[in-house]
Amino acid sequence: MLKLIINADDFGYSRAVNYGIIDAHEQGVLTSTTLMTNMPGAGHAYELGRKHTTLGIGVHLTLTCGKPLLSDHTTLVDVDGNFKKLYQYQGKFHIDQDELYREWKAQIEAFYRSGLLPTHLDSHHHINSLEPMIPVFIRLAKEYKLPVRNNIKDKSMLEGVVTTDVFEYNPEVMLADAKTIHKKYAGAGTIEIMCHPAYLDKSLMDNSSYATPRLDELYTITAPHTKEKLQSTNNFNLINYNDLKGEVNKS
Structure with missing residues (x-):
């Protein structure tokens, strides 16, 4: 039985994103999400998370939004005090790891103060x-005893932490039939499929380079044929990261 974690990034980005993620869970096959504790929609996301207790919620550690x-940072921000953009971390760059540790720890602690317990860590x-x-990422995962997304190329860096067997970047895999999905992940037991379902609002349209495709992802996740296929207990077991805790990676 292939275990699937279907995780929506960007919970807390905005109210429209938040509502899209909740509908993807309540009306579709979404099992998990990760929350951006520094964004304007974080408080709204905490409120929704407390109401929808079957949704696994982790921390979407943020450095580029x-x-x-x-x-008090100097290496993580621009002159206006905003996080640097992603392109500024391409090629050569300098980052103070103590600044990064303190900032990401603050983001995790903000999540705990909401009254919710995080299921895992990943990043924007x-x-x-x-x-x-x-x-820094692995240090915090071990410090808080939290599972992590399996998106690090050097798998030896994941030794001693809990993760899935495979991380899938492309949510389009959910469109394939059950036989094709099983063949694609032959030999794996647990898969995380990343997605970005959302409704659209001005905040998302003005600030995200990935906006309108989120509507298509929301439709895919809530479509009747997707639910019929992925909720079939003969083929798949839909889980979240809470179901993986204790399964430490030893690769």
Whole structure:
């Protein structure tokens, strides 16, 4: 039986994103999400999370969107105090790992203060998978005893933490038939499929380079044929990261 975690990134980005993620869970096959604790919609996301207790919610550690929670950074921000953009982490760059640790720890602690318990850690724009960020990311995962997304190329860095066997970047795999999905992941037991379902609002349209495709993803996740296929207990078991805790990676 193939275990699937279908995770929506960007919970907390905006109200429209939040409502899209909740509908993807309540009306579709979404089992998990990760929350951006530094974004304007975070408070709304916490409120929704407390009401929808079957949705697994982790922390979407952020370094390339919005403002940091702490105000004393110099290597993480631009002159206006906003996080640097993703392109500024391409090629050569300098980052103070103590600043990164304190900021990401503050984001995790903000989540705990909401009264929710995080299921796992990942990051916005996969920034955690860049070499200078990996040690901080793994340090925090071990410190808080939280599972992580399996998006780090050097799998030896994941030793001692809980993760899935496979991480799938492309939500379009949900369109394939059950036989094709099983063949694609032959030998794996647990898969995380990343997605970005959402409704649209001005905040998302003005600030995200990935906006309108989120509507298509929401439709795919809630479509009757998707639910019939992925909710079939003969083929798949839909889980979230809470179901993986204790399964430490030893690769």
